Amino acid sequence: MNKDKYKEHDSSAQQVLPFETNSEELDTEGLQEWIVEAKDSGERIDKYVTESCGEDISRSQIQLWIKNGDVVVNGKAVKPNYKLAEGDNVRLIVPDPVEVSIVPEPIQLDIIYEDSDVIVVNKPRGMVVHPAPGHYSGTLVNALLHHCTDLSGINGMLRPGIVHRIDKDTSGLIMAAKNDKAHLSLAAQLKEHSVTRKYIAVVHGNVTHDQGTIEAPIGRSSEDRKMYTVTDKNSKHAVTHFIVLDRIADYTLMQLKLETGRTHQIRVHMKYIGHPLVGDPMYGRNKGNPIDGQALHAGVLGFVHPTTGEHLEFEVGLPDDMTHLLDVLKTL
Known part of the structure; x- marks a missing residue:
């Protein structure tokens, strides 16, 4: 693999060559x-x-x-x-799933947009997106089921309406489909990489380039199979674009835009270039966590409306814990 970890947009530096294979993820029906x-x-x-x-x-x-x-x-x-x-x-x-009753729960939602096709929610850090073993309550799906009478059924009873996910300890915007037609449209846009997804992150160290692209394949780690890493083995093409917003002491505030959507992509790519996310429990540095979970916020989400064809784009500010983190860093 090429040793250059990222390239500037306006430079001729050689980029990491993508290597794409059919990486197997857990298939809960196979x-x-x-x-x-x-x-x-x-x-x-x-x-x-x-x-x-x-x-x-x-x-x-x-x-x-x-x-x-x-x-x-x-x-x-x-x-x-x-x-x-x-x-x-x-x-x-994997055996056929045993019927599980997912109970609607009156959990308050920060709803940014809603109509008969789609709902966009600002998910708090710490909330799991959909039920899974060990997490059958308190999830975004539990909250959506209480709020909505209609969610798409394409992903089954455990993930109604869920088109994409963000990690439990990542805050920010996530969309859900309220009918199957909308689900198929949004899923197709994600597959075509036409959905706009921009994140704000605080990382360790000063990133030297003001902007650039990290293009490096991601697959499961051979050292710890719960983790992902940049590797040429059983990996998938992954691209993250970044812009430096500010450098604060020995930290950098960044905007990151996903071109692809691999599991833990931003967290893995930032670790790969030597600038892991502050507070990341899996890929971060062992020097105490000033924030409960990685300092990563999905601040911008844009897509084409499944019915009207209108391009919609939403933006939400940083959560209080990340604002507080930045205030603390500025005192250093």
């Missing part, structure tokens, strides 16, 4: 399969599968699947404490 590498030899099967599946599936859920025979090693059922060997073939066949 099959997952892994071949155990030497570094994972001796690891418990329940821990290995949990880390391989990522953040949304708990270890207790994986243990239950193992006991039920939904996880097999070399074609045979095993116990949750089975120790893996190099070359083992591990297969997870």
